Amino acid sequence: MSNIRRSPRVQITLELPDSDQYAEVTVQTDNRDMVRWDRARAAKKWPDFQQAPALWLTFIAWAAIRRIGDPVHTGDYDSFEGRCVDVMAVDENGDPMKPGEQGDEVDPTT
Numbered sequence: 001m002s003n004i005r006r007s008p009r010v011q012i013t014l015e016l017p018d019s020d021q022y023a024e025v026t027v028q029t030d031n032r033d034m035v036r037w038d039r040a041r042a043a044k045k046w047p048d049f050q051q052a053p054a055l056w057l058t059f060i061a062w063a064a065i066r067r068i069g070d071p072v073h074t075g076d077y078d079s080f081e082g083r084c085v086d087v088m089a090v091d092e093n094g095d096p097m098k099p100g101e102q103g104d105e106v107d108p109t110t
Contacts, residue, residue, distance in 0.1 A: 007031070010061040011094065013086035014072060022085065023072045025065065026094065033063035040077070058087050 011026045037059050041048065049056035062080040065073050073080055089097040 007034075008057070008060065008089045008097075009092070010057060010064065011086075011088055011090045012058075012061050012065075012084055014080075015083045015085055017083070025070060025072050026090065027061055027064040027068065027070065029060045029064045032067060033060040036060075036063040054087065057089065058084055061087055 007028065007030045009026060009028050011024065014023045014025065015021075016023055037049070037056060040046070040059065046052065046055060058081055059077065061084075062073070062077050065080075073083070091097055
């Protein structure tokens with residue numbers, strides 16, 4: 001049995017605080033981020049990911065950034081959402097993925 005699964009890689013453009021500059025970050029999401037989404041969605045009574053795909057993608061990107069400790073953003077979700085000017089799923093080359101495409105294969109041990 002393989003330990004490889006599919007998870008979205010997400011490219012985010014964040015407005016930097018107190019600046020007119022932006023930071024672009026690409027992060028690999030995984031199951032831990034999806035579980036965090038499930039818990040937050042239930043607690044906040046948000047719609048599911050099919051009804052609110054931008055909210056879902058933004059949230060799992062935030063969860064992944066928090067999980068890896070990216071220095072670009074260390075705040076709470078609401079702060080991140082307020083600074084997130086663009087979010088999209090990308091392939092391993094950084095090219096936007098088309099609707100319905102699967103995420104990249106990810107080895108969870110790396």
